[in-house]
Amino acid sequence: MAAQERSDQAVVSRRGFVGWTLGLGAGVVALVAGVPQIGALLATPRSAAPNEFVDVGKLADLPDGEPVGLTFLAESIDGYNAEQLPHTVWVVKTGTGDPIVFSPVCTHLGCQVFWDKGARHFVCPCHNSVFTKDGAVVSGPAPRPLDTLPTKIKDGILSVRWVDFTPGTTAKTPV
Amino acid sequence: MSRFGDWFESRLPIGRTLRGMLDEEVPGGAKFVYALGSATLLTFLVLAVTGVVQLFFYAPTTAAAYASVNYLRFQVPFGWLVHGLHYWAATLMVVLALLHLVQVFLWGAFKKPREMTWILGVLLLLGTLAATYTGNPLAWDEKGYWAARVGAGIIGSVPLVGGWLRDVVFGGTIVGQLTITRFFGLHIAVIPLLIGSIIALHLITFRKEGAAGPIRPSTKTGAFYPDQVLRDLIVFAVVLVVLVGLSAFLLTPVTGPADALDASYVGRPDWPFLFIFQLLKYLPGQLEVVGTIGVPVLGTLLLLLVPWLDRSPERSPAKRPAVLAIFVVVSGALVALSILGAQTSTPAAVAPVGPPGPTPEASIVSTPPGPGPSLASNQVGGAAHGQELYVLYCQECHGARGVKGVENPGSADGEVPSLNPIDPALAGKTRQTFVAGLDTFLQNGSVPSESTSTPNASPRLKMPSFGNTNALTQPQIADLEAYIMQLNGVDRAAIARPGVVPKTYFWISLVGLAIVVISGSAAIVSVERGR
Numbered sequence: 193m194a195a196q197e198r199s200d201q202a203v204v205s206r207r208g209f210v211g212w213t214l215g216l217g218a219g220v221v222a223l224v225a226g227v228p229q230i231g232a233l234l235a236t237p238r239s240a241a242p243n244e245f246v247d248v249g250k251l252a253d254l255p256d257g258e259p260v261g262l263t264f265l266a267e268s269i270d271g272y273n274a275e276q277l278p279h280t281v282w283v284v285k286t287g288t289g290d291p292i293v294f295s296p297v298c299t300h301l302g303c304q305v306f307w308d309k310g311a312r313h314f315v316c317p318c319h320n321s322v323f324t325k326d327g328a329v330v331s332g333p334a335p336r337p338l339d340t341l342p343t344k345i346k347d348g349i350l351s352v353r354w355v356d357f358t359p360g361t362t363a364k365t366p367v
Numbered sequence: 368m369s370r371f372g373d374w375f376e377s378r379l380p381i382g383r384t385l386r387g388m389l390d391e392e393v394p395g396g397a398k399f400v401y402a403l404g405s406a407t408l409l410t411f412l413v414l415a416v417t418g419v420v421q422l423f424f425y426a427p428t429t430a431a432a433y434a435s436v437n438y439l440r441f442q443v444p445f446g447w448l449v450h451g452l453h454y455w456a457a458t459l460m461v462v463l464a465l466l467h468l469v470q471v472f473l474w475g476a477f478k479k480p481r482e483m484t485w486i487l488g489v490l491l492l493l494g495t496l497a498a499t500y501t502g503n504p505l506a507w508d509e510k511g512y513w514a515a516r517v518g519a520g521i522i523g524s525v526p527l528v529g530g531w532l533r534d535v536v537f538g539g540t541i542v543g544q545l546t547i548t549r550f551f552g553l554h555i556a557v558i559p560l561l562i563g564s565i566i567a568l569h570l571i572t573f574r575k576e577g578a579a580g581p582i583r584p585s586t587k588t589g590a591f592y593p594d595q596v597l598r599d600l601i602v603f604a605v606v607l608v609v610l611v612g613l614s615a616f617l618l619t620p621v622t623g624p625a626d627a628l629d630a631s632y633v634g635r636p637d638w639p640f641l642f643i644f645q646l647l648k649y650l651p652g653q654l655e656v657v658g659t660i661g662v663p664v665l666g667t668l669l670l671l672l673v674p675w676l677d678r679s680p681e682r683s684p685a686k687r688p689a690v691l692a693i694f695v696v697v698s699g700a701l702v703a704l705s706i707l708g709a710q711t712s713t714p715a716a717v718a719p720v721g722p723p724g725p726t727p728e729a730s731i732v733s734t735p736p737g738p739g740p741s742l743a744s745n746q747v748g749g750a751a752h753g754q755e756l757y758v759l760y761c762q763e764c765h766g767a768r769g770v771k772g773v774e775n776p777g778s779a780d781g782e783v784p785s786l787n788p789i790d791p792a793l794a795g796k797t798r799q800t801f802v803a804g805l806d807t808f809l810q811n812g813s814v815p816s817e818s819t820s821t822p823n824a825s826p827r828l829k830m831p832s833f834g835n836t837n838a839l840t841q842p843q844i845a846d847l848e849a850y851i852m853q854l855n856g857v858d859r860a861a862i863a864r865p866g867v868v869p870k871t872y873f874w875i876s877l878v879g880l881a882i883v884v885i886s887g888s889a890a891i892v893s894v895e896r897g898r
Contacts, residue, residue: 236534263628263837270543273429278837280628296630300655301520301647303513304630317633318517319647333647333655356540360524360655367523367530367540 243267245344245351248293252348254285259307259314259325261296266354279354281341282307282314284325293341293352294327300334302359314338335362389592394580396587397594401578402602403467408566409603410460413610414498415563417453418555425505427551429544432507433624437747437860440619444866451614457499459610461639464492472673472694475682476579482674484576487569489670494562496639501554503637507547509752509842512625513634515542515550521659542627582682593894601887604880611876615869621849621860623749626842631755635711642701645708741834743844744806747860753850756843761786764828769854778815778826787854794855801857805848810834 248262259282268277282305285291294314296304303318313330314323321332328337344351356367376382393401424443426435439446468488471477477485500518504511519542523533538545589595626632636644646658669676677690684691757769764783765772772783784790793804812832818824833839839847849859867875 234535236531265837268541268543270429270541271538271545271548273544278628278840280630301517301524303517303634304628306630317630318513318635319644333650335651335653335655358523358530359520360529362653 243354245342245353247349248281248352249283249350250348251285251291251345251350254283254291254350257284257286257325259284259294261307262352264352280304281352281354282338283350290343290345291350292327293343293350295339295341295355295357297339297357297359298334299336299339299357299359299364300332305338335360336364339364389596391574391577391591393578393589393591393595395585396589397591397598399598399602400470401595402599403463403470404573405599406602406606407460407463407467409606410456410463410610411562411566413452413456413607414460415559417449417456418559420449421453422555427505427547429507429547429625432505432547433746436506436508437621441747441860441862442864444864447618447862447865447869448611448614448872451619452610454619455610455613455617457502458638459606460495461499464495468492469694469698473684473691474579474582475677475684475687477674478579478677478680478682479674481572481576481579484569484572485674486671487565487572489667491562491565491569493667494558494565498554498558498562499637499639501550501558504542504546504550505554507625509622509625509629509632509749510620510635510637512542512627513632514636515546516627517634517636519546524655525660526656579682593890597887597891597894601884604883604887608877608880611873615873618860618862618869620751621747621749623752623846623849624746624842626840628840629843631759632752633711635708638705638709641708642704645704645711740803741806741810741844742841743809743834743848744802746842746845748842748845748847748849750846750849750853750859753846753848753853756839756847757850760833760839761847769851773828775815775826775828777818777824778828779818780815781818783828784815786851789851789855794857798852798857798859798861801852801855802848802859805851806834806844809839809844809847 243266246264246266248264254260261280262283263278263280265276266279268275280296282294282296283291284294296306298305298316298318298321300316300319300321303316305314305316305321305323307313308315311322312325314325314327315321316332316334319333321334322330323334323338324330326337327340339355339357341355342353344353358365358367421439424435424439424446426432436450440450441447443449471485471488500514504515515537519533519537522536523529525532534540536549538549623632635641643658643663646662647655650658677687679687681687757765761769763773764775765786766783769786769789772785774782793801795801795804808830810832811834813830815826815829817826831838834841834844852859862869866872
């Protein structure tokens, strides 16, 4: 009688055991096979090395008080492509002070701003953010002023280091 | 059935399965309005077929994507139709899915016990929108590129996980090669497989409960086969006529090659997302996430919960005034925002006060012209964007629409050459010689010959070098070339090998599909008479 009871219990638990084994086994198989796939997809891609300072122009050539767009080539690493890509920066020289160099990337969502000579404002064509000559937000959805880029001046030549910043946030953080 | 047919059927029961699928009652009788779901399915099938054909031509790299798509459109026989059908079927699939959703919503067809069919339907709409979004950047044209750029900005601005999420979806901090590869994988494999699987589940749950039928119970009943199937066939023919017609008469737009430096192109999203684009303009920077993430997520959740928010068994819209009012307000707001977003003007084009990019004189990068044709001359530019660039960079000297250049004292001609009409020697005989002729000037600039009447004169105005100085990017030069060719009556994006000329093909297909509609209608009438 006691043996019969034990065997009844054993039947139930054996079934459970088989179910658990299958579930656990399938789970482990899925993990072993799946983790590398998901890991590859979710991994942060190779980050680009910080760019070097690049000469962009002679200080003496810059107009006073008028933003000017300067283009230079900087190395850009895009996955497995490393290319010299043109970048544009907006340089504002006022009086004898060091010029301010703005990234053209709108702080809202990353479109390219341009200098509207008539209105004397920087304007983003995407969502109509407007900035003063000094980069401050006048109107539109931009959450922070235009981003300034690190500069160096040597022998009257202005050098700029290209940095990408995260758009859409109030804090200016490099991506 | 033949002996072979019997042998086959007994081993692979296709006939029995098909009969099982077709043998269904349609409560209230078959109707044309019931074909909305099937028509949406048809557009998905068209997208699947044209998508697979495009895979035989498309190259998912930043260097080749744009050219490979244009090769299909302009050089491959019927390529214009393959690409056009894919483009317009994508548009129509969203339209039909939305109409289908509105229909089910207003008729209360989502109510118990059909909640799961509704949820799967909403997921299908989301999948369709995801496919729309990931498809655009694959062409690597201005429109697609900037949609991806702004999308990356939106995702990156999500609090806490934004940066990581952007890296995962866009393949890194910049929109480039890894973005194309990721979007390619999502667009051609992951999303279509998900949509296909959910369609299967959607049909299973639909068949489990059957159609909801008319709002007022009716004793009338019809058969799915042949009553509804014949009506579906007629609707399919009409949808195909519309798709071929759109492809033939409204050739897919050429917006120009993707250009990361272009500040004069207004990045505007595809039409299903225009309402968010417009909404963003009203929100201050701190509330950005509310518009980009909050509104879409909340909207989706509410849509998924509709069967639990409107639980009364009442189906008539007239007896659900609150539901009807919410529908009118929400859809009215969405339509209004979309229309406002579509009307957005380009600030640069409205107020042409100066080049948005760097001035040629100020640019210090100067590289000698490379050997062979330039990147610009090998790309099919977008004439519409070229026109905007023309106003900003060329009009000052060459005059409005290039008709008459301004005076240029000291030059042999005395004025800047007109571009419309252009010097026949420059235009050349073929499209390629035309491009090459223009390209030399845009890349290198030129100094006009001196006036012979006044000795030692030097021309006051010179053509600046736009290409070699990087004052304009290669994509911008390609767009300008397309515009100047258009001024001279030459289409840069002309179809070289159409297979059959688009409009001719439309008339042929119209005849074929009209026969389908007529014979289908005759069959419906004969079925009705037979009862």
